[in-house]
Amino acid sequence: MTQTLIACHGCDLLHRVRPLPEKSKARCSRCGTLLYVHSPETVNRTLALAITGLVFLVIANLFPFLSLESQGTVLETTLITGTIILSQQSMAGPAILVLLTSMLIPGLLLGALVYVLWAIKRGYRLPAGRRLFRLALTLRPWSMTEVFLLGILVSVVKLAKMAAIIPGTALFAFLALVFVLAAINAFMDPRAIWEKMDKWS
Amino acid sequence: MTCAHAARTAAGAGLFSCHSCSLLVRRPSMTGRVTVRCPRCGARLHLRKPNSITRSWALLIAALIFYIPANLFPVTITSYLGSIQADTIMSGVIFFMQTGSWGIALIIFVASIVVPIAKLIVLGGLLISVQRRSRWRPAERTRLYRITELVGRWSMLDVFVVTVLVALVRLGYLTTIQAGVGVVYFAAVVVITMIAAMTFDPRLIWDVLEKNDESNAH
Numbered sequence: 001m002t003q004t005l006i007a008c009h010g011c012d013l014l015h016r017v018r019p020l021p022e023k024s025k026a027r028c029s030r031c032g033t034l035l036y037v038h039s040p041e042t043v044n045r046t047l048a049l050a051i052t053g054l055v056f057l058v059i060a061n062l063f064p065f066l067s068l069e070s071q072g073t074v075l076e077t078t079l080i081t082g083t084i085i086l087s088q089q090s091m092a093g094p095a096i097l098v099l100l101t102s103m104l105i106p107g108l109l110l111g112a113l114v115y116v117l118w119a120i121k122r123g124y125r126l127p128a129g130r131r132l133f134r135l136a137l138t139l140r141p142w143s144m145t146e147v148f149l150l151g152i153l154v155s156v157v158k159l160a161k162m163a164a165i166i167p168g169t170a171l172f173a174f175l176a177l178v179f180v181l182a183a184i185n186a187f188m189d190p191r192a193i194w195e196k197m198d199k200w201s
Numbered sequence: 202m203t204c205a206h207a208a209r210t211a212a213g214a215g216l217f218s219c220h221s222c223s224l225l226v227r228r229p230s231m232t233g234r235v236t237v238r239c240p241r242c243g244a245r246l247h248l249r250k251p252n253s254i255t256r257s258w259a260l261l262i263a264a265l266i267f268y269i270p271a272n273l274f275p276v277t278i279t280s281y282l283g284s285i286q287a288d289t290i291m292s293g294v295i296f297f298m299q300t301g302s303w304g305i306a307l308i309i310f311v312a313s314i315v316v317p318i319a320k321l322i323v324l325g326g327l328l329i330s331v332q333r334r335s336r337w338r339p340a341e342r343t344r345l346y347r348i349t350e351l352v353g354r355w356s357m358l359d360v361f362v363v364t365v366l367v368a369l370v371r372l373g374y375l376t377t378i379q380a381g382v383g384v385v386y387f388a389a390v391v392v393i394t395m396i397a398a399m400t401f402d403p404r405l406i407w408d409v410l411e412k413n414d415e416s417n418a419h
Contacts, residue, residue: 009403011343031344032340131242152361
């Protein structure tokens with residue numbers, strides 16, 4: 001199913017797929033929308049990043065996230081505390097949304113990538129691989145760890161005058177996760193991965 | 202591939218371009234409402250996103266309606282020694298301005314006020330331009346769409362700020378912060394405008410420019 005033509009997602013113009021130099025992008029000649037990228041070693045690199053990301057996600061959930069020190073007492077929170085408190089305040093919608101965008105979707109995205117890329121690397125043909133990779137691509141815009149990080153920054157500034165905020169291990173792991181997810185967006189070449197899966201059948 | 206040389210677009214060549222994996226699939230000759238799925242990834246195939254204009258308008262209007270309570274109702278309720286202060290998104294921005302945190306005030310103002318309004322205006326404008334079969338600057342309109350799609354997620358900022366605030370400032374201390382109902386509406390605005398942007402099909406901007414009749418493409 002390796003094809004020599006590709007249609008632009010922005011304007012539907014057909015383009016001939018040409019080999020690109022390493023680390024370069026092909027954009028539509030008519031509207032400028034990204035057509036495809038050439039990212040060398042995309043399977044190995046994305047797999048390594050996805051595994052790293054999962055490790056950071058686990059650490060981010062196990063250790064204290066932020067602590068607030070005020071009048072001699074320390075209140076410790078974890079990554080999931082915000083979701084729990086929101087749901088206790090009958091804010092189920094925002095609670096679920098925060099849980100999804102900051103934790104479940106990034107986790108699902110990374111898990112799906114590890115599953116699919118591991119199978120490609122080992123030459124296995126695992127069930128639902130294509131469906132999971134499609135799911136991972138669809139979920140990408142809903143993984144909002146970097147927005148959450150900015151939200152933490154804003155909250156810390158807001159509370160700085162009232163109390164001392166102490167960053168925990170989980171916060172650093174979460175910061176690392178943000179960079180890992182950004183690197184996956186930069187290094188992943190979905191076209192090459194689809195073509196590798198085409199060889200399964 | 203043979204017929205693709207004549208046409209410039211996938212739809213013109215009778216090819217489905219898969220939204221998910223970009224595979225080009227020959228459109229079956231049979232007519233009627235049959236769902237065609239991508240042989241590679243299993244996604245539903247369409248020449249254009251189905252009912253893109255109607256669906257985008259519906260979502261846009263829904264977002265516009267939710268935008269009003271999102272700004273009128275408080276997003277945080279702070280109690281300090283018995284006194285209660287309710288803050289809306291805008292009063293949060295003003296708080297940061299008054300305390301001298303201009304950078305943070307600007308970030309929240311852009312993410313929570315400018316981006317949602319700009320998204321509603323841009324998407325509305327794009328929809329009207331497509332409906333009026335405008336030929337005006339298609340490349341720039343497509344670029345505007347791309348930017349709209351990219352920046353929308355940053356509006357979630359305020360929802361995350363409220364989440365961190367309620368987690369850190371709780372009962373048992375002198376000050377407590379509770380989430381206000383405005384957060385629910387605001388989160389709805391962000392999610393609905395993101396889906397509205399995903400539902401809009403930028404290829405509709407270009408269809409009017411194709412010389413050969415592609416009325417079957419809609």
